Amino acid sequence: TNADFEGGLREVVAGAKIVDQVSYEGLVPGKEYVLNAELRNKADESVIGKSNPDEPVKFTPESASGDVDVKIIVNDDVKAGSVKQGVAYEYLTSTAVDASGKDSESGDENKIAEHTDINDKAQTVDSHDELTPKISTKVDQLDEHEALKKD
Incomplete structure (x- = not known):
């Protein structure tokens, strides 16, 4: 798998979106399978974001292997820094098959994989300090005989 920020944001902060590409x-x-995801704080493993539980990523693979994306949204209470x-x-998970791939007729949600x-670096997103735009200028002192003129 590979997780990365969506858009230009580079900080784990409230509302940030992470796209996790799962192989x-x-x-x-x-x-049919259902993929859910969550984001955990590496420091203490607390849950700091989840995929949308109201809109789980449902997919029906055409082949036994492939990739699917799931979006994780950082919780509203996660403060900058x-x-x-x-x-x-x-x-x-799947209600269609069990973990061994056999048809499941019960309709129960079966754990397929997790x-x-x-410590997986490919699944880790790092907060980076936001770039703060700066400008500067330098004015040399005018000699006593020069004056600023208005155009």
Whole structure:
């Protein structure tokens, strides 16, 4: 998997969006799966963001392996500068098949796979100090015989 900020933002802060590209293999083509994700603070593993639970990423793979993106939104209570690194965790479920790929007739949500490695660098997003625009100018002292003229 690979997680990165969406847009130009480079800080784990309230409302920031992270796009997590998840690679999968061994899925059953033609069966529906649901991918959910959360962002954890690397310092204490607390949950600081989640994919939208009202709009889970549902997909039906055409082949056993591939990639799918899930968007994670950082929680509203995460203040600027409070999180140095966030790590994406992913959870794959299905009501169509069980973890071994066999048809599931119960309709229950079956855990298929998860990726929850707090030390995975590819799943880590780092906060960077925002660039602060600056301008400067230098004026040399005019000699006593020169005057500023208005054009």
